Amino acid sequence: MTSIFNGSIPQASRFHMSSAPQDAISGRSRGPIEAIANAIADLGALTIDWVTALGDMILFALRTFSWMFSRLPRRETLVPSLYQIGVLSLPVVALTGTFIGMVLAVQSYSQFRAMGLETRLGAVINLTLVRELGPVLAATMLAGRVGSAMAAELGTMRVTEQIDALVSMGTNPLQYLVVPRFLACLLLIPSLTIMADFMGVAGGYFYSVYILNIDWFHYWDNSQRFVGTYDLFTGVFKSLFFGAAIAIVSCHRGFNCSPGAEGVGRAATAAFVYSFVLILILDLFLGILLDAIYYSIWSDVPSLI
Amino acid sequence: MLAQDDILETHDLHVTFGRQPVLREINLQVPRGQTLALIGESGCGKTVLLKTLIGLIRPTAGKVVFDRRELAELDDKQLTQERIRFGYVFQNAALFDSMTIAQNVAFPLRQHRKYRSDEIEKIVVSRLAEVGLPRSVITKKPAELSGGMRKRVGLARALVMNPEVLLYDEPTTGLDPIMSDVINELMMRTRSRYPVTSIVVTHDMNTARKVADRVVMVYPLARLDSHESQMIYDGSPDQIDQAADPRVRQFVRGEAGERLMEMQADDQ
Numbered sequence: 001m002t003s004i005f006n007g008s009i010p011q012a013s014r015f016h017m018s019s020a021p022q023d024a025i026s027g028r029s030r031g032p033i034e035a036i037a038n039a040i041a042d043l044g045a046l047t048i049d050w051v052t053a054l055g056d057m058i059l060f061a062l063r064t065f066s067w068m069f070s071r072l073p074r075r076e077t078l079v080p081s082l083y084q085i086g087v088l089s090l091p092v093v094a095l096t097g098t099f100i101g102m103v104l105a106v107q108s109y110s111q112f113r114a115m116g117l118e119t120r121l122g123a124v125i126n127l128t129l130v131r132e133l134g135p136v137l138a139a140t141m142l143a144g145r146v147g148s149a150m151a152a153e154l155g156t157m158r159v160t161e162q163i164d165a166l167v168s169m170g171t172n173p174l175q176y177l178v179v180p181r182f183l184a185c186l187l188l189i190p191s192l193t194i195m196a197d198f199m200g201v202a203g204g205y206f207y208s209v210y211i212l213n214i215d216w217f218h219y220w221d222n223s224q225r226f227v228g229t230y231d232l233f234t235g236v237f238k239s240l241f242f243g244a245a246i247a248i249v250s251c252h253r254g255f256n257c258s259p260g261a262e263g264v265g266r267a268a269t270a271a272f273v274y275s276f277v278l279i280l281i282l283d284l285f286l287g288i289l290l291d292a293i294y295y296s297i298w299s300d301v302p303s304l305i
Numbered sequence: 306m307l308a309q310d311d312i313l314e315t316h317d318l319h320v321t322f323g324r325q326p327v328l329r330e331i332n333l334q335v336p337r338g339q340t341l342a343l344i345g346e347s348g349c350g351k352t353v354l355l356k357t358l359i360g361l362i363r364p365t366a367g368k369v370v371f372d373r374r375e376l377a378e379l380d381d382k383q384l385t386q387e388r389i390r391f392g393y394v395f396q397n398a399a400l401f402d403s404m405t406i407a408q409n410v411a412f413p414l415r416q417h418r419k420y421r422s423d424e425i426e427k428i429v430v431s432r433l434a435e436v437g438l439p440r441s442v443i444t445k446k447p448a449e450l451s452g453g454m455r456k457r458v459g460l461a462r463a464l465v466m467n468p469e470v471l472l473y474d475e476p477t478t479g480l481d482p483i484m485s486d487v488i489n490e491l492m493m494r495t496r497s498r499y500p501v502t503s504i505v506v507t508h509d510m511n512t513a514r515k516v517a518d519r520v521v522m523v524y525p526l527a528r529l530d531s532h533e534s535q536m537i538y539d540g541s542p543d544q545i546d547q548a549a550d551p552r553v554r555q556f557v558r559g560e561a562g563e564r565l566m567e568m569q570a571d572d573q
Contacts, residue, residue, distance in 0.1 A: 162400075
């Protein structure tokens with residue numbers, strides 16, 4: 001039973017959660033006021049749980065940063081992470097990018113054709129890709145492929161006491177396990193995003209020009225007019241935050257894994273779900289911020305029509 | 306016993322998880338060179354106590370003093386330095402499954418010492434030979450070894466930095482009687498070779514009798530009155546059969562006694 005407590009990081013206590021089962025056991029009937037009170041108490045407990053978990057994750061991130069700046073990871077821990085996270089993710093990111101480029105062409109073609117603006121597809125597809133879909137899809141694939149794997153791996157290490165073994169041998173697990181994974185995600189997600197962008201542009205071009213028979217010159221010409229360097233920068237800049245979020249969330253879930261196969265499975269699922277939600281939230285707020293910066297610098301925006 | 310002879314001390318140690326107290330007012334002094342067996346049934350908190358001694362679990366209250374320095378007062382770097390002076394043998398060996406046996410045993414050396422790789426290999430092979438493992442295992446992964454061999458690798462890894470204190474967490478659990486005795490012999494041989502203080506958490510009375518100079522029995526808090534000490538026996542292994550406390554005698558003889566009734570009461 002002691003192994004349950006290997007986490008050593010205290011879980012949020014559920015102060016009021018126990019009231020309902022106790023009532024069920026004693027068979028005592030509950031009045032409506034008590035039921036409402038309990039519901040409010042449960043909501044409060046849930047809020048406390050969430051705030052505690054969020055605070056714990058922020059502390060985890062801050063401690064990772066402090067270790068990252070105090071000592072860089074060794075080559076033998078960083079290189080495998082770079083390979084696992086970056087190189088092995090390339091094919092799946094490239095494939096996703098290609099298909100999403102083609103899907104965009106399929107979906108927008110009929111509407112633009114009805115307006116006689118089919119050569120504008122180049123602008124629509126490529127702008128959507130470099131600003132939004134490229135970075136978000138690359139990050140989603142990374143969260144699915146790498147985030148869950150990291151959470152499962154670190155979770156298994158936690159459950160089988162390998163993290164405790166690291167600590168007992170005088171090695172900080174944040175420095176040894178989290179910093180290389182964090183750096184690999186942070187450094188390689190821009191490349192993955194650019195890969196997704198490139199393959200998406202190629203896929204969109206292929207489908208538009210060879211299957212929908214859109215004039216290639218005007219397709220490129222429109223792309224060039226509407227897609228600027230700032231759009232590309234926006235996507236790549238956002239991806240840095242997505243990469244950091246995936247690494248922190250996934251490693252945190254792994255470190256706080258509950259024991260057993262179920263715990264590891266739950267950590268892997270939670271790593272993906274939390275990362276994905278965080279990616280979308282970050283995407284919205286970074287989008288708003290970067291747009292505000294754009295308009296404050298360049299007020300004239302070329303119109304699609 | 307003079308205070309400066311104690312390498313490890315705990316003062317009023319309390320550990321609570323959530324709202325469940327696991328350890329209460331543990332006052333334990335371990336003199337240098339002693340082999341102490343911590344016995345008690347599963348879930349009584351003996352592994353938690355062991356992990357608290359090396360700072361893997363932070364005490365809720367009270368303090369752990371190692372070589373006259375309180376663990377809670379050390380910063381990360383100092384704590385790392387102190388931890389190298391410990392060797393921890395985990396219950397399931399806790400070998401890194403992504404590494405080979407050689408990399409596992411060499412891990413602390415690579416982290417904390419600047420040896421050339423041929424020197425490291427020499428040390429690894431000699432440490433593995435000490436625990437009775439052939440050179441051929443060094444390229445294997447932990448998953449390819451049996452439970453007994455993994456435990457021996459765990460012991461070799463714990464010994465590689467020449468620790469002053471060895472902490473064994475259930476070293477013989479899950480092993481056949483012969484392999485258990487091999488591990489017991491290894492623990493005794495380690496003790497005769499190196500000036501090491503050992504704390505052995507076990508519920509195997511053979512181990513406690515064979516290797517320990519002193520036995521401390523820890524009792525689960527849930528079945529203890531609030532005024533009682535959690536350490537219900539502290540003495541030599543020879544006299545434990547004649548202990549005044551019936552709970553100690555019951556544990557030593559391995560009798561279910563009234564606990565069977567308890568389980569039946571739970572079922573109803």
